[in-house]
Amino acid sequence: MKHLLILPLLFFSLNGYSQNYKENYKADICACLETKKNTLQTANKIFDACFAKQMTTYASLIEAEIKEEDKTQKFIVGQKIRRELHQKLKYELVYSCNAYFDIIEQKKQDVLQQYRSKKIDSTRIERLNESVAMQPHYSNYFNRGQFYYFIGDLKKAEQDVKKSIQENPLSQSHLATAQESLLLAMIYEEQKKYSEAIAIYDTINSKTINPSVALLRAIVFRKSNGYALKPKVPVENNNSTSASNSKPAEKAKNKPANTSRTRTAQTNRNRARAKKEQNRTINRAKQKPKDSTKPLRGLFKLDG
Structure with missing residues (x-):
């Protein structure tokens, strides 16, 4: 049984x-x-x-x-x-x-902080303003709004993205303005307008669920319920620091006094090191600057 x-x-x-x-x-x-x-x-x-x-x-x-x-x-x-x-x-x-x-x-x-910690490119803003003035096309409003988002000017970013959606002749189609809508939702997220951001994601996903959009929605939903990213805490190791500091002191006790020949050799080494660092700085300045917005652009792409 x-x-x-x-x-x-x-x-x-x-x-x-x-x-x-x-x-x-x-x-x-x-x-x-x-x-x-x-x-x-x-x-x-x-x-x-x-x-x-x-x-x-x-x-x-x-x-x-x-x-x-x-x-x-x-x-x-x-x-x-x-x-x-x-x-x-x-x-x-x-x-x-x-x-x-x-x-x-x-x-x-990390990506946003990397971009926003740099000096604002006023020349770039001038070019974007000229593009909007010469051709008030929805794509130019979007480009300027995207740049404002990158530098953290959320108020101007919101205005431009809304204008971009308004000027788009296909604005009645949510799929046609999905890129603009996603950026607007991310702006709302930073402004803590979580319900507005969620509404945009729900509209985009109303017919077919896009995993990338659903992921962004989930993040905003968690934030709307109070969950937040914990700030980074720098790790300090007092033991290793004191140990490393004590070693040079011990060596200094046993090390004989420097002779004039030793001091001259050290001076020459310092000069050579400074020259090498100077050449490295010059070479970096000659190199083409990297596009720091590239890592963030993936956030605006929809999966196929």
Whole structure:
């Protein structure tokens, strides 16, 4: 009788695990993301790496769902399930995984801080103003609004992006103005107008869910509920500092007094080092400046 009771319990236990493996999968990916918070990779690459790593645990459960007998068809269905799961978890995880939110938000803030810490290019602003004055086209309003967003002038950025949407002859089509709308939503996010930003994301996703837009929405939703990125705390190691400081002192005790020959050699080395650094600075100045807006442009691209 005991054996008869064990079998149904075992069946329901396995069946329940199979049905809930997606939640377990998300939890395992989140744990993996926690270990990679301080890596230099992009948020996409970090997520992809954790998704693939945890797939080794859940691949058999995915295959168990497929009813196809033909091996080729079974493979095709299995790949489709994996793609859909990858896209879905990519934005669903933001709602529940603090580590994932932190990774995405920190990298975004790093890019913005890198750009906004530089001196404002007044010549660039003048050129953008001239373009709008000569050709008040919606694309020129957008370009200027995007630049204002990069430098942190959110009020002017909002005005230009709204004007861009207004002047676009296809403004009735939300897909035609998706790029402008996404930028406006990000401006609202920085202004803490979270409900307005969420409304834009919901409008874009009203017909078909775009994973990238859904991810941005999830981030704003978390912020609207009070979750915020924790500020970076510089790590100080007093022991290592004191130890490193004590070593030169100990060496100084045992080191004999410098002779005039030693001082001359040291002076020559310092001069050579200064000359090398000067040449390096000149070479850097001659190089073409990098486009620091490039890393942020991916935030405005929609997935195909």
